[in-house]
Ligand SMILES: *[C@@H]1O[C@H](CO)[C@@H](O)[C@H](O)[C@H]1NC(C)=O
């Protein structure tokens with residue numbers, strides 16, 4: 001039963017994707033943007049059901065990215081239900097409190113609750129826990145455009161691979177507008193995960209080292225390390 005539902009939904013999503021592509025016709029000659037080696041940006045994050053749209057989680061967050069180190073920090077702030085942060089077995093009073101994912105040397109990803117001074121290694125490359133590549137849009141094609149918060153944004157659709165649906169919207173000059181994915185974690189409750197970037201907060205340039213520092217108490221492997229859902 002589980003398998004069949006999952007298969008049906010995958011087929012529907014792929015069908016929708018093919019229809020989208022055939023409607024939009026010839027691919028444009030636009031080239032997908034490459035991320036700068038270092039940048040930071042703030043965002044608003046939401047999860048909602050694909051069918052009846054109630055928002056289940058909503059929180060603010062930020063990315064600090066520096067591929068020259070390489071290191072990155074993804075903040076999912078109060079209210080978050082981030083699947084890396086949740087369920088790691090840390091001793092927390094509020095599992096939905098501010099949580100940072102710290103990526104170090106493309107080797108370790110730590111889950112850090114700064115307010116509770118709790119931290120552990122959740123996963124690494126073997127589980128797909130690596131920094132986003134600067135060229136993650138290389139295979140993406142421009143299938144649609146949209147206006148996000150009054151700005152014209154170009155849509156880049158990544159072929160189904162990690163996520164069945166993986167859509168990025170960026171301005172023509174490469175400022176991130178939004179990112180929408182449909183991760184199939186549960187075969188029936190298909191939810192859309194979206195980040196809406198604060199375009200004014202986008203900053204290209206080195207990240208102050210203090211922001212990427214791993215606290216000294218990030219010593220141990222999590223009691224329940226992250227296991228990818230599929
Ligand atoms: C948090 O995520 C879990 C696992 O995906 C889900 O079961 C739960 O309903 C979510 N909670 C909220 C408040 O969205």
Ligand SMILES: *[C@@H]1O[C@H](CO)[C@@H](O)[C@H](O)[C@H]1NC(C)=O
Pocket residue numbers: 091092
């Ligand atoms: C969990 O944290 C609470 C308070 O922060 C503390 O009293 C308790 O001993 C901790 N439990 C473990 C197993 O570390």
Ligand SMILES: *[C@@H]1O[C@H](CO)[C@@H](O)[C@H](O)[C@H]1NC(C)=O
Pocket residue numbers: 024028030142143144145154155172
């Ligand atoms: C999106 O906008 C760009 C820039 O204006 C344009 O070149 C491209 O053809 C548009 N793509 C679609 C699918 O409309």
Ligand SMILES: *[C@@H]1O[C@H](CO)[C@@H](O)[C@H](O)[C@H]1NC(C)=O
Pocket residue numbers: 149150196197198199200
């Ligand atoms: C949307 O645009 C307004 C006006 O430019 C700006 O004040 C606000 O911060 C923007 N919001 C986001 C999420 O970018």
